[in-house]
Amino acid sequence: MLSRTLHRHLDVEGVRVFYRESLPERADAPVLLLLHGFPSASHQFRRLIDALGSRYRLIAPDYPGFGRTEAPAGFVHSFDRLADITEGFVRRLGLTRFALYMFDFGGPVGFRLAERHPEWITGLVIQNANAYREGLSDGARDFIALRPDTPGAERTIRDLLTLEGTRGQYETGVPDPAVIDPAGWTLDQHFLDLPGRKEAQVALAFDYRSNLDRYPRWQSYLRDRTPPALITWGADDPFFPAPGARAYLHDLPDAELHLFPTGHFALETHLSEIAPLIAGFLDRIGP
Incomplete structure (x- = not known):
């Protein structure tokens, strides 16, 4: 059964936050907060919400x-x-207990949230969201090393924000790119091309190094709090390869790990395998 999904805005500190929220059949259904990655937005989760939203409350800002x-x-x-x-946003919705789905940029956002409010988090679904230096490819290390005063640095970042760059993030590492729906990277590019959006992405690219500095804190959180965790990972991600997934087992030896032969956007190619894993995980950790 496909879920019924609402599309709303919520004002948070002067920011008009858009979000998608499924309406599950049970009022006490487990809650999963879906944190998207670069260069996408909540629309990257629309098929997952359709698949699971009738059983669980899925919220994607x-x-x-x-x-x-x-x-x-x-x-x-x-x-x-x-x-x-x-x-x-979480406070405005009145959420007090929920699981986190962290993908790509959702890792830095989600781990900061978990650091601040560990009592909120019932479990983690981690998909190509890196928290270990061994999980960075050489290309990712070079990109993160860019500084505003480095000659050509901003040009390098802006080259990634083109249609060719966006499409490449979806298709690199995917054995058969024909399975990728072009609507995903096309819609991403539409939003990237809006006024001011590329400047925002340049600023975040230069700030990404702040996440590496916090890796030890996030790893400490995992060791100290030992949240239940499901790791689903595109093993051929050109930015965050498979060693980044395995590294979580150093601090969460009981985590459930699944590697898939695909790239960065694993849900695009392996939704039928990943969605049941998430459902089973949410059932185990409860509402």
Whole structure:
């Protein structure tokens, strides 16, 4: 049964946050907060919401600078501020216990949220969201090393924000790109091309190094809190390869790990395998 999904806005600190929310059949259904990645937005989860939203309450916001969320002029785009707005969003919805689905940029946002409010988190679904230096490819290390004063650095970042760059993030590492729905990367590019969006992404790219500095804190959180965890990972991700998935087992030896022969956007190619894993995980950890 396909879920019924609502599409709404919520004002948080002057940011008009767009989000998708499924309406499950049970009022006490487990809650899963879906944190999207770069360069996408909540629309990347629409098929997952259709698949699971009738059984679980799935909530997917767009960050400032992404999708349909509208940020005021002068908003500072950093990972700390993305986490601030996400935290405010959670408070406005009145959520107090939920699992986190962290993908790509959703890792830095979600781990900041978990650091601040570990009592909120019932479990983690981790999909190509890196928290270990061994999980960075050489290309990712070179990209993160870019600084505003490095000659050509901003040009390098902006080259990734083109239609060719966006499409490449979906198709690299995928054995058969024909299985990728072009609507995903086409819609991503539409939002990237809106006024001010590329400037926001450049600022976040230069801020990404702040996440590496926090890796030891996130790893400590995992060891100390030992949240239940399901790791589903595209093993051929050009940015966050398979060693980043296995590294979680150092701190969460009981985590459930599944590697899939695909790239960064694993849900695009392996939804039929990943959705049942998420359903089983949510059933085990309960509401």
